[in-house]
Each structure stands twice: as C-alpha cells, then as structure tokens.
Amino acid sequence: MEGERVQGIANFSTETIPEEFIRSTNEQPGLTTVPGTVLDVPVIDLSDPDEKKMLEAIIDASRNWGIFQVVNHGIPDEVIRKLQEVGKGFFELPQEEKELYAKPPGSQSIEGYGTQLQKELQGKKAWVDHLFHRIWPPREINYQFWPKNPPSYREANEEYTKHMHGVVDKLFGCLSVGLGLEGHELKEAVGGENLVYLLKINYYPPCPRPDLALGVPSHTDMSSLTILVPNDVQGLQANRDGHWYDVKYIPNALIIHIGDQVEIASNGMYRSVLHRTTVNKEQTRISWPVFLEPPSDLEVGPHPKLVNEANPPKYKTKKYSEYCYCKLNKIPQ
Template sequence: MEVGRVQDIASSALFSGSIPAEFVRPDPEQPGITTVKGQLLAVPVIDFKNPDEDSVIKAIDDASRNWGMFQIINHDIPNEAIAHLQAVGKAFFELPPEEKEVYAKPPDSKSVEGYGTKLQKEVDGKKGWVDHLFHIIWPPSAINFKFWPQNPPSYRVANEEYRKHLHGVVDKLFRSLSLGLGLEGHELKQSAGGDKLVYLLKINYYPPCPCPDLALGVPAHTDMSTITILVPNDVQGLQAFRDGHWYNVNYIPNALVIHIGDQIEILSNGKYKSVLHRTTVKKDRARISWPVFLEPPPEFEVGPHPKLVDQDNPPKYKTKKYGEYAYCKLNKIPQ
C-alpha cells in the first residue's frame, strides 16, 4: 500500500487547521500570491453544433494556436451521461479507505493505472493535494477491468455509456485540428495512433484543504497526451497561464474543457500549443475532475507530421515512441 493518501491527511489537517510542510508550495507557486484576483479567464467557447463547419474549424484552429485550450458546448454527450459518470466517481472516493485500496496501483507497475497519490517525480519533495484513479476505457484490447471499481455497482455502466458518446467528439476534434493545419481530415488522428488511440480516464479527487492559498492540487504542467477532454464537478479550480500570469478559468456548466497536449504540439510542429495549467483547491469543498487523455499506444512513434515540415519549417521536435516520451516526462528527464 502506498503511504499517505491525501484524503486521509486532509481529515487531520481540517481538524488542526494546518497542512504538512511537503504540501506548502514555494512562494513563486503559491496560488494565494500568484493568482490574478477578481478576473476569470474567458477561454474560447465553441458551439460544436454550429452548422457552419468552416466556422467551427476556424474557431478550433484559432484556439489551438493562441490558447492551447477551449470549451465546447452542444457536444452531443447527454447531460445525464456526464452526471452519472460524476456520481459514480464521487461515490468511489467516498468509500472507506480499505475498499479503495483494493484498486491501488501495484508498487512494481510500469503503468499509471490504478488508485494512487504520487504520479510523477516530485520536485524538492513537494506534493500535490490530490488522490487519483486511472484506468483505460478504450480500446477494448487495452482495458484492464481490475482497476474499474465494482462499487458503486453502476460504475462500469456509467463509464461505458460516457465512452460511447465520447467517440464522436474525439473524431470531430481530430478532424477539425487536421483540417486547420491544412491536412486531410483523417491524417492527424492517423498520425496519433488511429484506431489504436488509447482513452485513459483519470479521476482527480482534491479534498477540502484548510490552507488553499498555500497548496496546489496539481502543479503547473502541460499534458503529455494528444488531446485531453475534461469534465469537472461544480467546484472551480482550473487555472491557465496567460501573458505571464495565472488566471482562474471560467468554466461553463455542461461544457467539455479541451486541452491541447504535447503530442499535438509535436505533430503540428509547434503550430498548436499545449496549454500550461494547474489546479487549485478549496477550503470547504472537494473538487473532482474527470479528464480523458487521448494517447498514442506506447510503441507508436510520434513526431512532426511530414507535410508540416520543409526547408523553411524544419522539425522542432524529435520523433520518438510515446512510451519513451511519457517515461521522460513523468521522471523529469529532458526530452
């Protein structure tokens, strides 16, 4: 068993009114000091049902070049499917500790799948105020149901229903990004893994924290995925780095938050930017989010798309296996 679940630490911390030193961020990272107060960042909002396809493609292209993130509304995933996904995820984290530990990530595992706390190499021993659960939801050949909770009983049904609706969103995002880059509609997804693209679901659970100005749920990072599709609960906490400052992102209810990840930045040879973001925590409420990371298979090689490279635009990134890229990223090894 991995020691020190944040959910357990939070119970003691709320009673004492303080947090352990390893959760106190250095001054340049503390949200109480570094967040722009009183201003929400209105990231682009894109209507996925807009009948003018060219307009949708242009909006996604602009947001991916200039923001690295956007929100989509009218995405055809029923609100009920999202609410069910949220309900079963919340119920899992409300189980007694011993029931959650059944799904703990094995100590010797090379995969991120399972229930856990530490994900990547910690800088200066500083920890994030978050526990998590990872498991793959697509393709079927990559799913390991050992990491899917059996309690609550409808957990699997809720996740499979959400995944079923997600496919259309994924295909439309990849097609729009591909056309925005001047490629054929199918080419970007094909270069990211095609039908073998892995949908990795993560539930982030950020317990209430007595010192939210000092701690971060997840410190500043870009996602190593191609695209991340995120559903939060109603407790806001996502921040993005913009023009040298940290801003709270204005989340629209029932929207999907889209992050451009490192692999799309690589494939686009830098035309699209992966977004630098972080997560804050709240004093009196738990924040929960459900990102799905769209990842190439581990052995799949990703590099700048050949059509986006020429004498005037030499490759800005190495071509390497995604598994190798992920290992370096998690262990803070230069790429």
C-alpha cells in the same frame, strides 16, 4: 496506507497542512493567481450550423490558447451526470475498499488508485488522490482497476466512452484540416484507431490552506488531446502571458486541452496549454480528464507534410513511451 492518502490527511487537517504540501512562493496560488479575473477561454458550440465558423474557432483556440471549452457536444447531460456520480461514489467508499484498486507497488503501468504520480522537484506533494484506468479500446482495458462499487460504475463509464467517439473524431478532423492536412491525417499520426483513452479521476479534498497548496502543479499534458469534465468547484487555472488565471466553469461543457503530442505532430502550430489546479477550503473538487494517448510504441514526430526546408522539424521524433518516461522523470526531451 491511509496516512499517505490526501483524503486521510484532509480528515485530520483543520488549520494547517503538512510541510510537504506547501509550495514555494513562486507557485503558491495565493501569491501567483491574478485575483478577481476569470479567463475567458474560448467557448465553442460544436452544433453550430456555420461549420466554417466553428472550424476557425477551434483552429484559433488551438493556436493561441491551447485550451477551449465545447458546448452542445452531443454527450447527454445525464450521461455526464452519471459518470460524475459513480466517480464521486468510489472516492466516498471506506478506505480499505478503495485500496483494493491501488496501483501495485513497482507497477510500470499508471493504472490504479493512488496519490503520488510523478517525480516532483523539492519533494513536494500535490493535494489530490486519483484513479486511473483505460476505457478504450476494449483490448487495452484492465477491469481489475474498474471499481465494483458503485454497482453502476462500469455501465456509466462505458456509456460515456460510447458518446465520446463523436467528439474525438470531430476535434481531430477540425485540427487536421486546420494544418492543411486531410481530415483523418492528424488522428492517424497520433494512433488512429489504436488511440488509447485513459481516464483519470482527480479527487481534491477540502484544504485548510488553499493559498499554499496545489491540487496539481503546473504542467502540459503528455497526451495528444485531453477531454475533461469538472465538477462545479472552481479549480482549473491556465497560464496566459506568464500569469495564472482561473478558467471559468460552464455546466456540462467539456474542457479541451491541446497536449504535447498534437503540438509535436503539428510542428508547433498548435500549442499545448500550461495549466494547474487549485484547491478549495470548504468543498471537494473532482475532475474527469480523458487523455487521448498514442499507443506506447508509436513514434510521434512533426507530420512529414508540415516539414520542409523553410520549416524544419522543431521536435524530435520518439516513441510515446520514451516521451512519457522523460517527462515524468524530468529528463530533458
């Protein structure tokens, strides 16, 4: 099993990488990254006393960027530090212990420790191992995929989740008002109180040829919103005007991605962001995205209040589970 894990491959790769990790020339970061330019993605202070200014900044970023960073978001630095510490600790366990949490073969669920995620064209592989598990609501949690080691893993994750709700509600409230809806309506449209918080830990070991490989290939997130905490190793890139740029790392900021379901519910007024992850020659990059997902059987489509004769629906209404199946299997929506 270990040979299939990128962490295992990284331990044996000193100068080259296996062929299946080498991206085609139109994807290789060494050829496609705009060098020396860091993208100034909007940074928004969630504690700004000028609420109107903050609201406008979130709306503008969601329309024109699909990605922004938030600071002074109310999640204590220490809570984020502990989340990062226990996640890193899990990936540093002996391989056989990590395999206890492996995604079961043939499982329809995404949860568990693994490497391969979606169908990749040309059979390419991404330079990453991951762990997925749901962290909210309680009835959706399956603790068999929560590591028992480090011992404080569960506590750190529960503490982080507890502090996240305020950020989630604030973001959805602002985005909803920005569409001319009532503050609660956008969140309701993508699941409301049944919204599922799916945590993923991405572990990108050092890669001898970061110019040729990708940690995660270019994609938009299927979720409604993604709230991401990275470690301090550069790696997130966003596509802007057809070019790839590094996104600036800001300590203790949360990176917010507009996902496909908010693009759909807003009938295209907000845009999901095309992004990817690069890897580093010397250092391990780790990130902790939480995907805010509609319940699998919820139908999501353009919000009825945003559709009329002058503005017809731009997207099909479909169950979230169907949407995910099509996207992961590269079937047109």
